[in-house]
Amino acid sequence: MELEKVTKSLAGDDKRRYDDACGLAHALELVGERWAMLILRELAYGPRRFSGLKADLSGISANVLTQRLAELERRGIVRKTRLPPPASVQVYEATEWGLEIEPLIGALGKWAARSPNHNPTLPMSPVSLMMSLQTLFSPERAAGLEARVGFRLGESEYVASVGRERVDIERTDAAGSDVIFSGNSNDVTGVIHGGAPFETITVEGDLGLAKRFLTLFPLPPKAG
Amino acid sequence: MELEKVTKSLAGDDKRRYDDACGLAHALELVGERWAMLILRELAYGPRRFSGLKADLSGISANVLTQRLAELERRGIVRKTRLPPPASVQVYEATEWGLEIEPLIGALGKWAARSPNHNPTLPMSPVSLMMSLQTLFSPERAAGLEARVGFRLGESEYVASVGRERVDIERTDAAGSDVIFSGNSNDVTGVIHGGAPFETITVEGDLGLAKRFLTLFPLPPKAG
DNA sequence: CCGTATCCAATAAGATACTG
DNA sequence: CAGTATCTTATTGGATACGG
Numbered sequence: 001m002e003l004e005k006v007t008k009s010l011a012g013d014d015k016r017r018y019d020d021a022c023g024l025a026h027a028l029e030l031v032g033e034r035w036a037m038l039i040l041r042e043l044a045y046g047p048r049r050f051s052g053l054k055a056d057l058s059g060i061s062a063n064v065l066t067q068r069l070a071e072l073e074r075r076g077i078v079r080k081t082r083l084p085p086p087a088s089v090q091v092y093e094a095t096e097w098g099l100e101i102e103p104l105i106g107a108l109g110k111w112a113a114r115s116p117n118h119n120p121t122l123p124m125s126p127v128s129l130m131m132s133l134q135t136l137f138s139p140e141r142a143a144g145l146e147a148r149v150g151f152r153l154g155e156s157e158y159v160a161s162v163g164r165e166r167v168d169i170e171r172t173d174a175a176g177s178d179v180i181f182s183g184n185s186n187d188v189t190g191v192i193h194g195g196a197p198f199e200t201i202t203v204e205g206d207l208g209l210a211k212r213f214l215t216l217f218p219l220p221p222k223a224g
Numbered sequence: 225m226e227l228e229k230v231t232k233s234l235a236g237d238d239k240r241r242y243d244d245a246c247g248l249a250h251a252l253e254l255v256g257e258r259w260a261m262l263i264l265r266e267l268a269y270g271p272r273r274f275s276g277l278k279a280d281l282s283g284i285s286a287n288v289l290t291q292r293l294a295e296l297e298r299r300g301i302v303r304k305t306r307l308p309p310p311a312s313v314q315v316y317e318a319t320e321w322g323l324e325i326e327p328l329i330g331a332l333g334k335w336a337a338r339s340p341n342h343n344p345t346l347p348m349s350p351v352s353l354m355m356s357l358q359t360l361f362s363p364e365r366a367a368g369l370e371a372r373v374g375f376r377l378g379e380s381e382y383v384a385s386v387g388r389e390r391v392d393i394e395r396t397d398a399a400g401s402d403v404i405f406s407g408n409s410n411d412v413t414g415v416i417h418g419g420a421p422f423e424t425i426t427v428e429g430d431l432g433l434a435k436r437f438l439t440l441f442p443l444p445p446k447a448g
Numbered sequence: 449c450c451g452t453a454t455c456c457a458a459t460a461a462g463a464t465a466c467t468g
Numbered sequence: 469c470a471g472t473a474t475c476t477t478a479t480t481g482g483a484t485a486c487g488g
Contacts, residue, residue: 016258016461016479019282021413022352023333023359024265026342032258034480041248050450058243061482066451076340076448090450097338097447104331109247111325116300118250128246135247189245223321224300258461274470285462290471314470 047093126153150174152182179205271317350377374398376406403429
C-alpha cells in the first residue's frame, strides 16, 4: 500500500506530463494544477498560515491544500518555515523564484478581467484586492500623487504606497497612513472597484484623497 | 441523453469554478484546463489547422483537442474560420483578445525555464522554438544588429526579424533571409539552444551571422 | 490549530475505432 | 482531413472524521 501510493504519486508526476521542452509546458507542470496559482497569489505579500490560506481560498479543502503546498515545496516554489519567536507558528512562503511569478499572475488576472463573462461581484480575498491595485494602477491618473493608503481587512492590514509609476504593497500596520479603508474585503472591494458608497465601510483620514484614490484603477476594456 | 450531456457540460463549467472575483481565478477558468494554454501557444503566429495542432501538441488526443477548441471558442478566445480561397480550409485562430495572452504565456515559459527540473532535451514544436526566441532575446547582446533569420521547420517557415529591442516573428516564406536554418524543429532547437554543431541541420547564407545569432538567447539562471 | 487518513463521486483524459 | 463516438482508467476534488 505504501509502495502503491508512491507509485501512484510518481505516475501523477510522470504520466500527466506534457512531453515538451517548451518552458510553458513545464510551467504548467509546476503550477498548472487546480488551486496552485491561487495559493501563490495568497503568498504574494508574505508568509501565510495554513488556516489563513484555507479561509481565503474559498472552496478549497484541507487535503487539497496540503497536497498542493507539498508539491509546490518539492518543486522549490514554496518554503515551509517557522515565524521567529514569540510567534513561532508554522507558515508557508514563496521562495525568491516563486515570488517572481507574481507579476505574471497579476497580468493574467488583468487579461481575464476583460472577459465578457467575468463576474466582479463574487467574493474577493484581501490579497486579490491588493494585487488588483497593482495590476490596474494607472500612472497617468495618479500624476503628481504620492500617498500611503491603509487597509484593515479582517485580520490583516496592508499599506498601499502610491508613487509615480507604481503601487507598492506592504502587509503591515495601517496606522499612520494618509487614509484608511476598513471593513471586510468584499465590502472594501465594492467601494474600490464597484463604486459602492463610502458608508458601506469605514473610511478614516483624508477623504479627498480617498475619493481620488478610487479613480486610479480603471477596469480594462471588455473584449469582444 | 442529449439533455444529460448538456447538463454535464454546464456542470463542468459551474461546479469546477473558483468562487472568486479575482481576475486570476477567472483566468484559470478560461484557460486553466490542461492543454488550453499550449493550444493558444500554437496559435501565436497565425491560424492553424486541426491536424497541425494535433501533430504539434505531442500527446493530445483528438477528442480533447476538439473539446478545448470548442470551449475556447465559446469563451471568445479562439475563432473558427475558413482560409480564403483557393486554400479554403478550416482553421482556428486566436481572437484579438486571445492574442494578448501570448506575451504572458511566453513569460511563464521563461520563468519555468529556471526550474531545476526543466528538461530542455524533450521535443519542441516550431512555435515553441519561435516563442523562445522572443522571450529569451537579449537586446544587449544584439546591440547594433539587425537581421532577418529564416527557419524551415518541417512544413512551416518562419522569419525572425532581429531589431534593437526585440525579435518579431512572422510565419512566412524564409527565402530572402540573411541566413536560413532548416531541419526538424528538435534538431534546430538543439543548435539554437543546445549548442549542437551546425552539421546536424542545414544552415544557408551568412554563417557568421548564424554564429552570432546563437548568442542572443541566453538561458535564464537556474533557481535554487 | 494544523493538518492526516479514508472514502466517494465526478470528470477529465487517453486509446481506439469509425464516419462524412 | 477533421473530427465523433465509445469505452476504460485514474486523478481530482470534496466531505468527513480523526490525531498531535
